[in-house]
Amino acid sequence: MNNKKVQVWLPLLFSLTMIAGMYLGYKMRDNMPGKSFFYTEKRRPVQEIMDLIQNKYVDDVKIDALADTAITAMLNKLDPHSVFIPAEKLDGINEDLAGKFYGIGVEFNIYNDTINVINVLKDGPSFKAGMQTGDKFLKVEDSTVAGNKIDGDRIRKLLRGDKGSKVDIVFLRGTEQKKVTVTRDAIPLYSLDASYMIGNGVGYIKLNKFSQQTYHEFMDALLELKKQGLQKLILDLRDNGGGILDEAVEIADEFLPGDKLITYTEGKHVAKKEYRCRREGQFEKGALVVLANEGTASASEVLIGALQDWDRATVIGRRSFGKGLVQEQFELSDNSALRLTIARYYTPVGRSIQRSYTNGEKAYYDEISNRFHDGETQSADSVKNDKSKVYKTPGGKTVYGGGGITPDYFVALDTSGFSISTAKLYAKNVPANFAYQFYLQNTASLKNYKSPADFIKNFAFTEDNWKSFTTTAAKDSISIDTVSVKEKADIINRIKSSIARQVWRTEGMVEVLNTDDNTIKKAIEVLQ
Structure with a gap:
């Protein structure tokens, strides 16, 4: 009898238990991670x-x-540096930060609708396959790439691919058609443009960004310069737009002693985090000059701010960009990404150098171009420091927040050799194109120069060379017969630097350009 009663009530008991469980689950939903199951936002x-x-x-x-x-x-309603990165652009951005990509290892330019190889990475995939400077691409796999209005983005997509994958290339060398199979491999994206000894114990290092490889590249260069007698250093961060914060911090540690504060970050949802020196640096005592301009931003400003705040370096050039926001990159479900501002960074004395962006993104970026129009790039008296945010360094120097980093020595932008004609020359890349053809015609003699310094000292750009260049410019409808003496000297220096780039890549170009650079001259003057 009792068993029959239990059987009658059992379904009802199960139902009540299930309802109770559902009710408790509903009540507990707000305490559950993700508010899942019964919760619908x-x-x-x-x-x-x-x-x-x-x-x-x-x-x-x-x-x-x-x-x-x-x-x-x-x-756009947040800040100018919080950005959405579509999936098709993400690989390129990540490659830049990683400091490498997978490809065939050539630099190219498009002349007369033809892809010309202007440099082959030594010991890279194309070098091993036998390709040379001056080769002209005809086909990549089944795609014809000559004479069909191809652009740089499309050819890059054809040449890049997974590590170890192969690509068939048909090219023209002189009048002979050749075919090679190139195996793709890692191609470095160097963040160090140049490092060399200028003389009298003065060394020079130029960084163009802060990627995952920057500190390693910097240390290799610094230790090599020390072997060559480095006593004083010029660190060139002009037009370095920043990158990975930790890399800038590691480099700062090489210049600052003890456990000095390098920077700290803080945000509404991010706890304060301090970055301090952790080890004995390789260049804590030698005289140090850092070069900056309006293109110097973000991680570069972290490094400069730390060195200026601790009175460790003399800053020369023009006011830096003024980016004091920290971004974190979040990968999204469709392989796109959100780079979101999560914190502000502050220099050791507590200044945020972030410029105001309350008037919107356009006004924010227009402020940089306005510096060229309102006289700031020409006169130290026109520099717009935020006088409401004044700080003192331990040595008593006045420094400012709120608008980038103001240099200790101002150097005006040199515009004396820049007319409409020369602007057209550079816009159409005529000096570099001429230098490429000059290199192809004089490869044997140019290889006799042992180094960029040897080239600077002994190479002469003759009057016949100049006449040849004016003829080349005329083909692009640019007349330079009446340029000033100063303009002519500047153009010739650009051509020489481009020739040096063909032989020694970016290092050769930078070393030649620096011979006529007023900021470099001021840096040497200050150091000596």
């Missing part, structure tokens, strides 16, 4: 509108492109 109007457009709009719509536009519009 209210849909936002943004998603509702996207669904309505997709399902009701009169015409076909590329909904993904529309969503990207909506995301960008949202981020």
Whole structure:
């Protein structure tokens, strides 16, 4: 009898137990991570509108492109450095930060609708396959790449690929057609443009960004210069737009003693984090000059700010960009990414050098171009320091926050040799194109120069060479017969630097350009 009663009530007991469990689960949902299972978050109007457009709009719509536009519009309400990175652009950005990509190891330019190899990476994939400077691409796999208006982005996509993958290339050398199979491999994206001894114990290092390889490249260069008698150093960070914060911190540690504070970061959802020196540096006592200009930003400003605040370096040049925000990159489900500002960084004395962006992104970036128009790049008296944010270094020097880093010595932008004619020359890349052809015609004699310094001392750009160049410029409808003596000297120096680049790549170019650089001259003067 009792068993029959249990059987009658058992379904009801199960039902009550299940209902109780559901009720408790519902009540506990707010304490559960992710509020999952029974919880359904209210849909936002943004998603509702996207669904309505997709399902009701009169015409076909590329909904993904529309969503990207909506995301960008949202981020424009935040700050200029919070950005959405579409999936198709993410690989290139990540490669730049990683300091490498996978490809065939050539530099190229497009002349007369033909891809010309202007440099082959020594010991790289193309070098091993036998390709040379001056080769002209005809086909990559099944794609014809000559005479069909190909652009740089398309040829890069054809040449890059996974490590170990192969690509067939048909090219022209002189009048002979050749074919090679190149195996793709890692190609470095160097952040160090040049390092060499100028003389009298003065060394020079130029960094163009801060990637995952920058500190390693910097240390190799610094230790090599020390072997050559380095006593004083010029660190050139002009037009270095920044990159990975930790790399700049590691380099700062090589210049600063003890456990000195290098920078600290702090945000609404990010706890304060200090970055301090952790070891004995390789150049803590030698005289140090750092070069900066309006293109010097972010991680570069972290490094300069630490050296200036501790009275460790003399800063020469022009006011830096003024970016004091820290971004973190978040990967999204469709392989795109969000680079979101999560904190501000501060220099050791507590200054944020971030410029105001309250008037919107356009006004924010226009401020840089306005420096060229309102006289700031020509006169130290026109530099717009934020006088409401004044700080003192331990040595008593006045420094400013709120608008980049102001140099200790101002050097005006040299515009004396820059007319409309020369502007057209550089816009059409005429000096570099001429230098490439000059290199092809004089390869044997140019290889007799042992180094960029030897080239600077002994190479002469003759009057016949100049006449040949004016003829080349005329083919592009540019007349330079009446340029000033100063302009002519500047153009010749650009051509010589481009020739040096063909022989010694970026290091040769920088070393030649530096011979006529007023900021370099001022740095040497200050050091001596």
